[in-house]
Amino acid sequence: MDYILRNVSKRLGGSDFNKLNNNFKFSKIKKLKKEIVNKYPDIPLIDLGIGEPDLPADMKVINTLKDEAYKPENRLYSDNGIYEFKLAACNYLKNIFNVDIDPDTEILHGLGAKSILSLLPYCFINPGDITITTIPGYPVLATHTKYLDGKVYNLKLTKENNFFPDLDSIPKNILKNAKLIYINYPNNPTGQIANKDFYKRLIDFAYKNNLIVISDSVYANIVYDTSPLSFLSIDGAKDIGVEIHSLSKAFNMTGWRLAFIAGNKDIIKLYSIIKSNSDSGQFRAIQKAGISALNNPDIVKNNIKRYSKRFELLINALKEVGFSLEKPKGTYFCYTKIPKGTKSGIVFKNAEEVSDFLLKKALISTVPWDDAGSYLRFSVTFIAKDYKKEKEIINTLKERLKKLELLF
Numbered sequence: 001m002d003y004i005l006r007n008v009s010k011r012l013g014g015s016d017f018n019k020l021n022n023n024f025k026f027s028k029i030k031k032l033k034k035e036i037v038n039k040y041p042d043i044p045l046i047d048l049g050i051g052e053p054d055l056p057a058d059m060k061v062i063n064t065l066k067d068e069a070y071k072p073e074n075r076l077y078s079d080n081g082i083y084e085f086k087l088a089a090c091n092y093l094k095n096i097f098n099v100d101i102d103p104d105t106e107i108l109h110g111l112g113a114k115s116i117l118s119l120l121p122y123c124f125i126n127p128g129d130i131t132i133t134t135i136p137g138y139p140v141l142a143t144h145t146k147y148l149d150g151k152v153y154n155l156k157l158t159k160e161n162n163f164f165p166d167l168d169s170i171p172k173n174i175l176k177n178a179k180l181i182y183i184n185y186p187n188n189p190t191g192q193i194a195n196k197d198f199y200k201r202l203i204d205f206a207y208k209n210n211l212i213v214i215s216d217s218v219y220a221n222i223v224y225d226t227s228p229l230s231f232l233s234i235d236g237a238k239d240i241g242v243e244i245h246s247l248s249k250a251f252n253m254t255g256w257r258l259a260f261i262a263g264n265k266d267i268i269k270l271y272s273i274i275k276s277n278s279d280s281g282q283f284r285a286i287q288k289a290g291i292s293a294l295n296n297p298d299i300v301k302n303n304i305k306r307y308s309k310r311f312e313l314l315i316n317a318l319k320e321v322g323f324s325l326e327k328p329k330g331t332y333f334c335y336t337k338i339p340k341g342t343k344s345g346i347v348f349k350n351a352e353e354v355s356d357f358l359l360k361k362a363l364i365s366t367v368p369w370d371d372a373g374s375y376l377r378f379s380v381t382f383i384a385k386d387y388k389k390e391k392e393i394i395n396t397l398k399e400r401l402k403k404l405e406l407l408f
Ligand SMILES: Cc1ncc(COP(=O)(O)O)c(C=O)c1O
Pocket: 051, 111, 112, 113, 114, 115, 138, 184, 188, 216, 218, 246, 247, 248, 254, 258, 259
């Protein structure tokens, strides 16, 4: 055992690897979910913790993959991507967000947004350099910054700040060594969306402080009762940053691993170098299927319609049992403060305890967030074949929650 473990890198804990708590939140939830399902095989678990669309990719997309997979010319490494995919992504950015991108210099594909976020720090971070990020949130850019001996400065997204980062609160000594600032709107988990004013302030701030903006926009087109907005549509954005879009969420293609990064051409150039030394591009047939997804905005429209109706059911049910929340403006998540305890005398210390309690006592799975206040995230991507089934699941949810007699 020691033969391997004495060689573990410092970034994974070195010789302390085994002593570290590597039981991450999502694996812990998965494990507990499995235990509960085994214990109560006859009671259906209500899974509102899922972060992936419930539907498969559109048949047009699947058929394109099928046809393209047969073609011998698609067998080759695609390196930094096929030109047709870049063109389709540029058209999509123009049609949906009114953003002009040069397909030759300002855009590249990636094996999912996660992969792009994991590679970007290699372009910029030296030991001691700082990435500013928002919490709660998607941690991949920050994790890789730390892997490279960089440092991370967290900006809390709180209800008081309307779930926007307080840029003016960042200390001068942090700004001096900061290189990257990560933002994510529509935001996972808070459901907040950005507005032009926020992006303008961010661009000014970044420019003044010599920061590069990484805008994670994987939920960009999942918005309700408003138009989608891209950071790149704001004047000056391309001078200081890039935006990442993914086909995972809005096009129901999480497992397909296809995303793209667009914006500043120098950043794209640097990313292309790191990327070409890390992977050899996504399978061409998948990129071609991606083109058919990007050319079919109805896929997204249908998802939005479905999620919107589900939110109405879910939010009403949660409000009835005492939670206080509104329909989110974007994403498929809603985010709400935890209850204080139960009538029977249980007192909750944090969101993790509530999430465990709901799973064990009511077979309801949620995701807890304790990074900036204690909140639960509920997703509307639960499995239900039609509206009747959706209503039935949400009614069961309400009945189970009522029985718990939560106190707020
Ligand atoms: C905010 C955010 N960024 C990036 C990702 C990863 O997206 P992809 O599937 O394209 O890797 C996720 C997935 O959950 C996410 O929530």
